Amino acid sequence: MQKTALPVKKALKPRRCKSCGNSFQPISSMSKACSVPCALDLVRQANARKEARAKREERAATRVAKEKLKTRREWIAEAQVVVNKVARLRDILAGHGCISCDIKLNPRFGGAFDAGHFRSVGSAPHLRFFLPNLALQCKKCNRDRGGMHSDFRKGLINRSGLERVEQIEAMQGTAKWSVEYLQRLKKAMSQA
Ligand SMILES: [Zn+2]
Numbered sequence: 254m255q256k257t258a259l260p261v262k263k264a265l266k267p268r269r270c271k272s273c274g275n276s277f278q279p280i281s282s283m284s285k286a287c288s289v290p291c292a293l294d295l296v297r298q299a300n301a302r303k304e305a306r307a308k309r310e311e312r313a314a315t316r317v318a319k320e321k322l323k324t325r326r327e328w329i330a331e332a333q334v335v336v337n338k339v340a341r342l343r344d345i346l347a348g349h350g351c352i353s354c355d356i357k358l359n360p361r362f363g364g365a366f367d368a369g370h371f372r373s374v375g376s377a378p379h380l381r382f383f384l385p386n387l388a389l390q391c392k393k394c395n396r397d398r399g400g401m402h403s404d405f406r407k408g409l410i411n412r413s414g415l416e417r418v419e420q421i422e423a424m425q426g427t428a429k430w431s432v433e434y435l436q437r438l439k440k441a442m443s444q445a
């Protein structure tokens with residue numbers, strides 16, 4: 254007589270509770286915890302992991318946003334370097350000295366000159382790249398003497414005329430450059 258193979262329900266093997274580590278008899282293949290308190294503990298652990306992951310992701314997003322910001326600031330700084338250089342060269346080639354004290358460039362101390370802003374970058378950021386607002390200025394005047402504003406103004410009037418200076422003084426605007434604009438500006442000014 255042939256044996257009929259009865260479908261034998263396999264008893265699940267005992268397993269370790271994922272919360273307390275004790276061995277227990279699972280009621281289904283999905284069972285992970287030995288008891289309700291241990292099951293609740295596993296839910297709490299899972300929620301904590303989820304929260305930690307969300308926080309990590311949020312921190313990463315903040316970091317990316319900061320880096321974007323930093324990149325734009327860096328582009329502004331790099332564009333400013335080339336714009337300043339163009340302003341200095343323009344005035345040196347024209348034979349000008351410092352806009353505010355008129356001291357002349359000594360070729361042996363070539364590095365002693367800055368490009369000064371007539372309207373400062375702090376108070377008129379929209380004019381930071383505007384060449385008519387920039388002039389060759391000795392480091393002493395630009396840095397130690399606070400920009401020598403009234404002498405700067407006199408010097409600029411001598412060069413460009415009162416009307417032009419008043420125009421610059423009246424200029425309003427915003428200073429919101431895109432990274433693309435700053436890259437183009439830097440490239441164009443590097444070729445000037
Ligand atoms: Zn347990």
Ligand SMILES: [Zn+2]
Binds near residue numbers: 353354355390395
């Ligand atoms: Zn000077």
